[in-house]
Amino acid sequence: MKEKTLSIIKPDAVAKGAIGQIIDCFTENGLKIAALKMIHMSQREAEGFYAVHKERPFFGSLTEFMISGPAVVMVLCGENAIKKNRELMGATNPAEAAEGTLRKRFATDIEKNAVHGSDAPETARTEISYFFPELEIVNA
Numbered sequence: 001m002k003e004k005t006l007s008i009i010k011p012d013a014v015a016k017g018a019i020g021q022i023i024d025c026f027t028e029n030g031l032k033i034a035a036l037k038m039i040h041m042s043q044r045e046a047e048g049f050y051a052v053h054k055e056r057p058f059f060g061s062l063t064e065f066m067i068s069g070p071a072v073v074m075v076l077c078g079e080n081a082i083k084k085n086r087e088l089m090g091a092t093n094p095a096e097a098a099e100g101t102l103r104k105r106f107a108t109d110i111e112k113n114a115v116h117g118s119d120a121p122e123t124a125r126t127e128i129s130y131f132f133p134e135l136e137i138v139n140a
Contacts, residue, residue: 006127011069
């Protein structure tokens, strides 16, 4: 099933200069880029995006990290894009991520874990619309 998902290259991976390698990983594995831009989130934007985690103990440190530098947000599309993206990212904790996954290769720790990807179709729709108006998304 062809679907869309949101992917974020987080500030730690951007600072490491890993943008090109991460994008290459997606495209080499059959995902196409339907939208892409570099942003520097404000506190309000980060808190809005991660509102689902507002009651969690890591909310403050997560949002602080996400405003610490630029990030790259993109819409990936392809067959089973959500599942494929999550497989390419690897486990949330890079210490538990499989060899060759993006988090194993580029993450700093469980919180500064290089990339984000939507976890379900409903989440993908919400997350994509948070960063991209429909006009900015091409049919890739």
